[in-house]
Ligand SMILES: NC(=O)C1=CN([C@@H]2O[C@H](COP(=O)(O)OP(=O)(O)OC[C@H]3O[C@@H](n4cnc5c(N)ncnc54)[C@H](O)[C@@H]3O)[C@@H](O)[C@H]2O)C=CC1
């Protein structure tokens with residue numbers, strides 16, 4: 001497959017140059033120039049501009065590179081083929097070694113390319129996204145974060161620590177790029193299902209932004225991963241002499257919020273048009289910061305809001321997979337395991353959808369939802385109920401307070417069992433077998449926790465124990481399952497990666513001041529309607545990751561149009577609010593697609 005890619009490379013590159021990219025092209029296949037303010041070895045050491053052995057001789061002369069490279073010029077196609085061959089050779093040479101060792105070796109080879117030559121890196125990533133997303137994103141990114149202090153070679157992104165209080169407004173100007181479009185920020189307090197990883201959580205913003213470049217075509221020169229290091233409560237890290245973060249317990253309360261406030265003010269002062277994505281904050285701060293900033297800054301929380309949209313699309317897909325009309329969603333009984341930032345975001349959004357569809361109140365719409373946390377089923381009987389879960393607490397007369405997952409499944413016979421608990425394997429054989437008694441003809445199991453070992457169950461176990469007629473989704477990728485009946489059990493990657501790039505891109509290109517509920521709902525609806533009935537009936541609820549650029553363009557357009565409807569757009573570049581409001585749906589998709597950056601070597605022109 002890889003070689004087919006390479007064989008079709010030149011034609012594809014020319015087509016790409018026509019249809020993608022924010023760089024302007026002089027003719028259909030010739031990329032426009034890129035201004036560079038460096039010369040000589042400085043260019044070779046800057047991954048944004050470096051072409052390695054790909055610099056043409058004339059460019060070597062112009063930029064003072066002559067003699068700094070071996071004499072032969074290697075084409076982009078040859079460089080690409082050479083990298084892929086190295087990667088395949090690494091795969092061959094590591095066969096039989098433990099999974100973690102192989103995954104980290106693959107991450108290292110990609111990371112080295114990222115550090116050296118971003119154009120080639122993003123090109124191999126885009127063309128081979130199915131193979132490489134599991135390395136730069138979940139699950140391997142989790143392993144990278146766990147080992148970050150040892151793996152660290154050179155910085156990427158910016159680090160703001162509790163010690164930088166009062167300095168952030170000037171520090172933000174240390175970032176070399178004049179323009180920043182997308183920022184992903186974490187405080188490292190809940191990295192995937194791996195808990196508090198402190199400063200080592202920086203791997204998550206880096207991985208998410210790689211997905212932004214690959215999926216949404218955000219220019220990699222304009223992305224900024226941010227780590228807010230406010231300490232860590234992870235004792236193992238605090239005792240690790242190699243740990244690279246602040247060696248102090250996490251800041252709490254006002255002290256914590258002052259740090260986040262200061263960063264937000266600094267970032268939006270320098271880049272007022274940027275979009276900020278909050279990622280992997282522990283639940284209390286995820287909700288608090290979302291509440292605090294969503295009306296003031298152009299930001300969203302991916303775990304709360306992106307996940308909710310992807311899950312809603314999956315839930316609507318399961319109704320279609322049952323061969324029922326969408327309106328039947330209001331009758332689906334849904335058990336959500338995990339009442340944190342993701343589980344609560346999903347439950348709230350799904351209840352809102354039921355309320356809207358059935359024309360009933362939010363409170364009435366909670367009837368078919370059952371929320372389970374580490375203490376079991378949440379009911380009104382629980383002492384010290386977290387205010388965020390109060391709306392979903394059941395009457396203990398229906399099922400007892402603290403009932404286990406299997407008790408709830410046996411009693412409720414739900415259509416859907418959805419896990420966002422971060423606890424690997426809690427959908428055990430007994431729970432999965434209980435799902436055989438579901439009231440649905442096609443029960444749905446979503447084991448959405450990441451990374452792979454934290455998934456509530458594996459795909460193979462789900463099909464084996466819950467039955468071959470289920471639909472299955474997981475946060476991290478699993479292989480499809482060969483079923484005994486001869487058919488294929490499809491695995492859906494129920495991951496917010498299907499939405500956050502489109503939410504960010506649509507917001508950016510509309511120049512929306514904030515991210516509204518309408519924009520988020522439009523993103524979810526777009527994803528929900530993306531699949532054909534035929535696909536959905538086979539249990540395929542989300543598109544292949546190979547189509548991620550296409551789905552992102554569609555989602556981005558839906559988000560942009562919703563922003564226009566909400567009357568909050570300020571336009572982007574030459575395109576004003578009136579232009580945006582006059583675009584048809586197709587024109588909006590075209591506008592979004594034309595603004596996606598695509599990696600191709602541009603002639604470099606030196607300017608002092
Ligand atoms: N697939 C996707 O797109 C996404 C997946 N996630 C995953 O969801 C998981 C949870 O994330 P957050 O909600 O942010 O974490 P969180 O820490 O805010 O919440 C975890 C919840 O799980 C509950 N829980 C813990 N142990 C449990 C047990 N044994 N039984 C039942 N419930 C239990 C906790 O009480 C808490 O309510 C993580 O693994 C994360 O990777 C999060 C966002 C997106």
Ligand SMILES: CC(=O)C(=O)O
Nearest residue numbers: 192280303450495496
């Ligand atoms: C996918 C994601 O955002 C998470 O697991 O936290």
Ligand SMILES: [Mg+2]
Nearest residue numbers: 279280302303
């Ligand atoms: Mg996350």
